[in-house]
Amino acid sequence: MLSNVSDLVFGPVFDTVDIGLVVIDREGCVVCWNEWMARIARRPAPEVLGKSFYDIFPDARRSRLPSVIADAFQVGSSSILTHTLNALLPLRGEGGDPLLHNIVVRPVSSPHANYCLLQITDVTVAVTRERVLRERQNARYHAIVDSAPDAIITVDDSRNIQWVNGSVNNVLGYGHSELLGQKLDVLLETDNPLLPALAERAGHKADTAISVVGRYKNGMTGYFDVSLGHWRAEQRDFVTTIWRDVTERVAADAALRDARDALQKSNEELESRVEERTREREIALRQLHESQKMESIGQLTGGVAHDFNNLLAVILGSLSLLKKTIPDDPRISRLLDRAIQGAERGATLTSRLLAFARRQELKVEFVALQRLIPEMLDFLRHSVGPNITIHVEISSEVCAIEVDANQLELALINLAVNARDAMPQGGSLTIACHNEENGKRVGLPRDPFVCITVTDTGEGMSEATLARAQEPFFTTKGIGKGTGLGLSMVHGFTAQSGGAMRISSRPHEGTTVTLWLPRAKKDAKAASAETQTARTKEARRLRVLLVDDDILVSMGAADMLLDLGHSVTEAPSGAHALKLLETDPPFDIVVTDYAMPGMNGFELAQRIKEKNPKLPIILATGYAELPADRSIEFGHLSKPYTSKDLASALDKAVN
Numbered sequence: 189m190l191s192n193v194s195d196l197v198f199g200p201v202f203d204t205v206d207i208g209l210v211v212i213d214r215e216g217c218v219v220c221w222n223e224w225m226a227r228i229a230r231r232p233a234p235e236v237l238g239k240s241f242y243d244i245f246p247d248a249r250r251s252r253l254p255s256v257i258a259d260a261f262q263v264g265s266s267s268i269l270t271h272t273l274n275a276l277l278p279l280r281g282e283g284g285d286p287l288l289h290n291i292v293v294r295p296v297s298s299p300h301a302n303y304c305l306l307q308i309t310d311v312t313v314a315v316t317r318e319r320v321l322r323e324r325q326n327a328r329y330h331a332i333v334d335s336a337p338d339a340i341i342t343v344d345d346s347r348n349i350q351w352v353n354g355s356v357n358n359v360l361g362y363g364h365s366e367l368l369g370q371k372l373d374v375l376l377e378t379d380n381p382l383l384p385a386l387a388e389r390a391g392h393k394a395d396t397a398i399s400v401v402g403r404y405k406n407g408m409t410g411y412f413d414v415s416l417g418h419w420r421a422e423q424r425d426f427v428t429t430i431w432r433d434v435t436e437r438v439a440a441d442a443a444l445r446d447a448r449d450a451l452q453k454s455n456e457e458l459e460s461r462v463e464e465r466t467r468e469r470e471i472a473l474r475q476l477h478e479s480q481k482m483e484s485i486g487q488l489t490g491g492v493a494h495d496f497n498n499l500l501a502v503i504l505g506s507l508s509l510l511k512k513t514i515p516d517d518p519r520i521s522r523l524l525d526r527a528i529q530g531a532e533r534g535a536t537l538t539s540r541l542l543a544f545a546r547r548q549e550l551k552v553e554f555v556a557l558q559r560l561i562p563e564m565l566d567f568l569r570h571s572v573g574p575n576i577t578i579h580v581e582i583s584s585e586v587c588a589i590e591v592d593a594n595q596l597e598l599a600l601i602n603l604a605v606n607a608r609d610a611m612p613q614g615g616s617l618t619i620a621c622h623n624e625e626n627g628k629r630v631g632l633p634r635d636p637f638v639c640i641t642v643t644d645t646g647e648g649m650s651e652a653t654l655a656r657a658q659e660p661f662f663t664t665k666g667i668g669k670g671t672g673l674g675l676s677m678v679h680g681f682t683a684q685s686g687g688a689m690r691i692s693s694r695p696h697e698g699t700t701v702t703l704w705l706p707r708a709k710k711d712a713k714a715a716s717a718e719t720q721t722a723r724t725k726e727a728r729r730l731r732v733l734l735v736d737d738d739i740l741v742s743m744g745a746a747d748m749l750l751d752l753g754h755s756v757t758e759a760p761s762g763a764h765a766l767k768l769l770e771t772d773p774p775f776d777i778v779v780t781d782y783a784m785p786g787m788n789g790f791e792l793a794q795r796i797k798e799k800n801p802k803l804p805i806i807l808a809t810g811y812a813e814l815p816a817d818r819s820i821e822f823g824h825l826s827k828p829y830t831s832k833d834l835a836s837a838l839d840k841a842v843n
Contacts, residue, residue: 290311361404553591579618619640762787804841
């Protein structure tokens, strides 16, 4: 009878819709159960028809669903239950993941009896998309707030600190988590005007700042301009306070007042102070403008270099394969060799661009300057020529540093070559090192540094040249005699290493370039000089899963893999790759690009390692975008790469 009622009243159309449809009678028994529900619940209709809905889903008794169904029978009301209210029904998708769903409860009347219709809608995709968008928005928000120079502190209606940004360390001296849970009072002197303002936050104007006397973590006091912003969330009041340290400005104002009081005594002294302050302010503004300009240029340069690396990967791979397949014709071979050399020069150029943009991957290690610089002397002397004398001044007290040794050597070579070009008639080049305890005077953190100075006795630079010296492609050399990337590469390397570069020069008085580099931690260990014997195993044919969203790069890499004797399956995204990994027979290795939309290569590697921790993975990238978390082991292949580089990476990964 129940199946007849289902067939006659509700019809077979229920099985054609892409949502779950369940009809129950007043006793709570199932009288209709469509195909979608049978598939998702893993229970066919004959198994559930006539049974109590709550016997099929016992956990539903603890949700709001029974009361909503009762209302539908008693007063004929329709309701909707969303996935955010509670765990509605224990449903899983076809892949086995929990199914997020909404349930619409509607009363249904017929000539025979009263029923209740449950419409179950799958909202997993929409909710997941919304969650990803929200996480991205939160990430952007936190990145923006943490990059602010002022300390930002949020308190609740009891003045308990709920959240702080990263600048509380620079502004107040506290670590990120030290203030959480404490009263805001720990940062304030007694009888402070900020506390009454917090009590009257609703009427306080957000565009006005309150001048307060605050306490640093070390116990000293300072002056701050604090702005307030009131907001509500989850029926609670919060106030966001923005702390700007104006201690130096207050001190300057006090000094100016003192100077005005002493105007009658010494007008000349007052004018001298004003001029000096004005000059310092102009210098600071110029430095700020220069820093912002270099950062903008660096972002643009890094993006262009990244795209060029992909193009060069396609060109180099195609040329190398073409050279292996064409007849042995000397003229064609010369043309191909020149084309390959041009592409390799382009790769070198993009490497320097990435260095300037602070996007190249650095291999940081323990470096003792007392050993590295003397070992470079022969090469440096050959680079600058016999008419330039090189002096090295490094005492045994100079601490070790933690940098990429190869990049440091390249930076010193660039500086030496620039010095050589500035001394066409010969001269001297001095490389000196000393410890520096405080980098605040050049805008660096308070950590100790090591300074490397490279001084020449050359022609020097004018102020106009000095102002543009670190810009990419700027050069005073003749056409074809310089790329203009030497100093910009050194600038990018030092900045990415956590240091800075400063240049001082005057015409006919030579030039001094100072590199501020981070001092090695006390527990750092020197890199081992021992080399491991290369493991040699018989090459075998591999089944490779190649993942890249750029079709040209993917086609070029696939051709190289085929030429190496391997079989290749291509995937345009991380999600597609995960589906292919479920096929049989399994893959021997995965080669994936890092920068892909939706799911990047590192995220794909994490997903793969969860299910198959022994499957080798190679990440290919031409950009310093790899995360600091290297808990997942994977091979690394730098773009652009040749067939030889690819073969070497495969051999290292599988052996």
